Amino acid sequence: MGVDRLSLNALRAFEATARLRSFSAAANELSVTHGAVSRHVRMLEDTLGLPLLRRNAHGTDPTAEGQRLAEGLSRGFQLIQASVEQLKPGPLTLSCSESIMMYWLLPRLSRFQEVNPDIELRFNMGYGPVNFARDNISVAIRLSTIEPPKEVIRTGAVTEWIGPVCSPSYLRSLRVTSPADLARARLMVSRTRPQAWEDWSQCCGTDLGALHIAEAFNHFYLLIQAAKCGLGVANVPRMLVHDDLNSGALVAPLGFVAGPHKLSVWVAPHLSRRSDTVKVVDWLTDELRTSEPHRLSMAPA
Incomplete structure (x- = not known):
């Protein structure tokens, strides 16, 4: 045949x-x-x-x-x-989660565009496994919990910092000054990270005992909004709430600790030598390393 x-x-x-x-x-x-x-x-x-x-x-x-x-x-x-x-090179496609896109990437994107006006970036929303060729993805930001493709080029790994955040009004009503005070709080998580409180407890060396999760949201961006509305205390990656902390919309009464996971930039191997790919990857790597601190801190942010 x-x-x-x-x-x-x-x-x-x-x-x-x-x-x-x-x-x-x-x-x-x-x-x-x-x-x-x-x-x-x-x-x-x-x-x-x-x-x-x-x-x-x-x-x-x-x-x-x-x-x-x-x-x-x-x-x-x-x-x-x-x-x-x-x-026939086309526009590059960057893949990341909706929450990273909303809270971390978009606030920084104008700086990249000002320096690289000729590079066209498209976006793919996702946080799971990546098939670069099938899904036409050029570069991806992924957590270390996700198994990378065998041929992937990984760079820019940084530790993800995590911690509890809430609205200023909720903090005033609850008066959280130590991890033990969280027993009185309404704890919230994202369903994409259901073990967030256990991870934080282990990383900061605090035994919180059996935790009661009052509410879970499907995505971090919903969880963060719930915290801003005073619905409870959310455990989130610091990179997602950087701007809200600076503006005062959120407070981090117990600071942040280095979490158990890392964030990496994944690069499609067949595109890794393109000049525009190199510029995107270098920029993402620099931004990740700038936005995530490098030493342990339990001080309020």
Whole structure:
């Protein structure tokens, strides 16, 4: 059987379906109909003469043969994408969480644009694993809890500092002067970091015992807003509340400590030597190191 008999569209449809475990998700990614994806996969199975997917009520799972084919196709499509980008460079895409974008990156972005007016940056909101080629991501800011791709270039690692913050009015009503006073507080967390209070307790060497979390929010930006509105005490990374602390919208009665995680800048290897990539990475690295302190401090910020 010749390779020229295989449809590229069918191969793409199958790779996306096997990776996403869903015809509907594959159709959405490829901007085609569910039926078109299903027909392409069935045609590929007929051409190869063997089943590639196990279909069930909950989705699809690749067979052993299908998994081997899907892995090879994923590598191939990523190589195609990387090769095209090397020949025809486009705008760089920076990926980071919504909270980092809102509270850390955007307030600093004008400084980068003033120095580099010719560099166009696009943005991808995310905080999980990264596939540089598939998702067309050039540079990413990620926490050390996320497993990096094998080929990634990592740079600019800094320790993330964490601590409790609240509104000035809430602090006046609660009078928090020591970690023990938090037992009387309404503690809040982000669901993206449910263990934040335990991490802080261990890092500052304080045994708070069994903690009661009064409320959890889906994102840090909602958690920070709740703290500003006087709804309780939030445990957050310092980099996200730097401006609110300076403006007085929030206070940090117990200061901040070096947390258990680090932040790094990840770079797509096929774009790492582009001059605009180097400028973006150098700027991000400098900003991270400037915004995060380097010595332990329990003093109020």
